[in-house]
Amino acid sequence: MVARPSIMLPKFDPANHNACLSIFEDVTTNTKQIQDSVLESILSRNAQTEYLSGFLNGKFDKQSFKKNVPVITYEDFRSYIDRIANGEPSDIICDRPITVLLVSSGTSGGVPKLIPLTAEDMDQRNLFVSLYRPLPFKHIKGLSEGKSLLFYFLTRESETASGLPVRTMITCVLKSVTPANKFIWERIQISPHEIATCPDTTQSMYCQLLCGLIQRGNVSRLGAPFASSFLKVINFLGDHWTELCSNIRTGRVSDWITDHQCISGISKFLSAPNPELASIIEQECGKTSWEAIVKRLWPNAKCIEAVVTGSMSQYIPMLEFYGGGLPVISLFYGSSECLFGLNINPLSKPCDVSYTTVPSMAYFEFLEVKKENQEDGNDVNPVVIDLVDVKIGHDYEPVITTFSGLYRYRLGDVLRVTGFYNNAPQFQFVARNKVVLSIDMDKTYEEDLLNAVTNAKLLLEPHDLVLIDFTSRVDFSSYPGHYVLYWELGSKVKDKKIDPDTKVLEECCFTVEESLDSVYRKGRKNDKNIGPLEIKVARRGAFDELMNFFVARGTSVSQYKTPRSVKNEEALKVMEATVVSKSFSRKVPSWELHELHSSR
Known part of the structure; x- marks a missing residue:
């Protein structure tokens, strides 16, 4: 059985925007045919692998696949990954050699996952990146008049016992830049490739910022893989701008920059004193408010690029504050396991972002997510449907x-179907399909928690306070157990003392509780099953310390996402050490059937 060549993205010139757009039109028009061919090709190649042969018994048609191959989680498959990591051949799961194990962020699930990747699949992912590259240029005028200041960071890689590389996806992308294709990077990026691939994240971040400030007039867009990582860059700038200005004024980089890659990269731009530029930057950074600081420092920037959907949505207000009206664009949705879809309307509001599926990237199936079934346990035998059979307005978990x-x-993940482009479904990313907090009968999912915190943080605005970041846990140290939220607060006014009123925080606690579902609120009645919710205010920089904890254990700075609940005892100790005040809900929420949050 021979698979049709159209199942995979053909090679094309990434600089040819018309070619990219033409291919995208083709794959989204022939969605069903491509999906059927993708599955046919995967099964014909891999039916004889140890894993599949145990289920298919020599049959590799679609019906046998759906009937006999189980829907699994990572834990169900982990033993096969471990065997490959320990030196067994790749053909126990795949007919092509596994060339790298991708390590996930490890912050959403608590423990990093190792995801198998072949060289062929990596080539497809690079083509996917090239496929979305022309979209901003199509919609945003003037973008081609400059370069991108996009912040990427290399993560130190490791090896399995058998010598197989273990890398993050960002590291794979950075390492895929070779002398033969480096011209593409140099044509697009402000910072030299050697600075982005410096293994010292602090030196790399400093020198990428220095490059961007020296060439401020040539920056047409800024960003990072995630909204949270871009905000960390802005915070880093807030701590180091005087030193950066000193480097620009003297034409000499700081002595603590010792990495030879950074020194080599920055020497291309920091070649002579420029006191005039240093004074301009000092004038802007020295103002009382950092509102629109991105636009002020990079006056020709046209947009900020970062993932702002799902749990990243809470960072949108701060991005907009620093951006000064620059549109915030979120270009694609993907994970370590698979790249999924593109945002064909980059200028859509962050809350309206939908991703159009690229059906060549994998065979996609979907489990419908119905919250009432999750709560009463009735999803034992969920129905799995094909990509083309999803329904607008319904929520699904992808199965790949x-x-x-x-x-x-x-x-x-939980994805909500918003429409179709040609014949390819479009999805909004809702949240991780994961219970983050539970004490008794209550099950608070990530989406519920995000919505509740969004409602509560509105109470901070009249007091010139903003929520920088948050996480949560359940405290069982007393009876009954209760939810604990860790909040790091900040202000839009530079150097303002953060001293929130206790009554405001108590009202925030109550608003969170009022925003949770009726099962939680009923559990709170008379404090019999669930105790009053607690907010612990953490000092400035607390979530940087939490990030450092995870990064020290192998998480990538580029891929880091603040966990919405923390169960790791060592990580909890990090957060507890930063607590400066505590507040509890002083009222019991009503428990009648009303919903302040969006249902799934």
């Missing part, structure tokens, strides 16, 4: 089958 050896693998 890849060319790299994952079969009917649950991604753990």
Whole structure:
């Protein structure tokens, strides 16, 4: 059985925007045909692998696949990954050699996952990146008149016992830049490739900022993989702008920059004193408010690029504050397991972002997510449907089958269908499909918690306070147990003392509780099953310390996402050490059937 060549993205010139757009039109028009061919190709290649042969018994048609191959989670498949990591051949799951194990962020699930990847699949991912590259240029005028100041950071890689590289996806992308294709990077990026691939994140961040400030007039867009990581860059700028200005004024980089890659990269731009530029930057950074600081420092920037959907949505207000009216664009949705879809309307509001599926990237199936079924346990035998059969307005968890050896693998995300482009479904990313807090009968999902915190943080605005970041846990140290939220607060006014009123925080506690579902609120009645919710205010920089904790254990700065609940005892100690005040809900929420949050 021979698979049709149209199943995979063909090679094309990424500089040819018309070619990119033409291919995108083709794959979204022929969605069903491509999806059927993708599955046919994967099964014909891999039916004889140890994993699939145990289920298919020599049959590799679509019906046998759906009937006999189970829907799995990472834990169900982990033993096969461990075997490959320990030196067994790749063909226990895949007909092509596994060339790298991608390490996930490890912050959403608590423990990093290792995801198999072949060289062929990596080539497809690079083509996917090239496919979305022309979209901003199509919609944003003047973008081609400058370069991108996009902040990427290399993560130190490791090896398995058998010598197989273990890398993050960002590191794979950075390392895929070779002398032969480096011209593409140099044509697009402000910072030299050697600075982005410096293994010292602090030196790399400093020198990427220095490059961007020296060439401020040539920056047409800024960003980072995630909204949170871009805000960390802005905070880093807030701590180091005087030193950066000193470097520009003297034409000499700081002595603590010792990495030879950074020194080599920055020497191309920091070649002579420029006191005039240093004074301009000092004038802007020295103002009382940092509102619109991005626009003021980079006056020709046209947009900020970062993922701002799902749990990243809470950072949108601060991005907009620093951006000074620059549109915030979120270009694609993907994970370590699979790249999924593109945002074909980059200028849509962050809350309206939808991603159009690229059906060549994997075989996609979907489990419908119905919250009432999750709560009463009735989703034992969920129905799995094809990509083309999803319904607008419904929520689903993606189940993927890849060319790299994952079969009917649950991604753990919740996607909401918003429409179709040609014949390809479009999805909004809602949240992780994960219970983050639970004490008794209550089940608070990530989406519920995000909505509740969004409602509560509105109470901070009249007091010139903003929520910088948050996480949560359940405290069982007393009876009954209760929810604890860790909040890091800040101000839009520079150097303002953060001293929130206790009554305001108590009202925030109550608003969070009022925003949670009726099962939680009923559990709070008379404090019998669930105790009053607590907000612990953490000192400035607390969530940087939490990030450092995870980064020290292998998480990538580029891919880091603040966990919305923390169960790791060592990580909890990090947060507890930063607590400066505590407040509890002083009222019991009503428990009648009303919903302040959006239902799934």
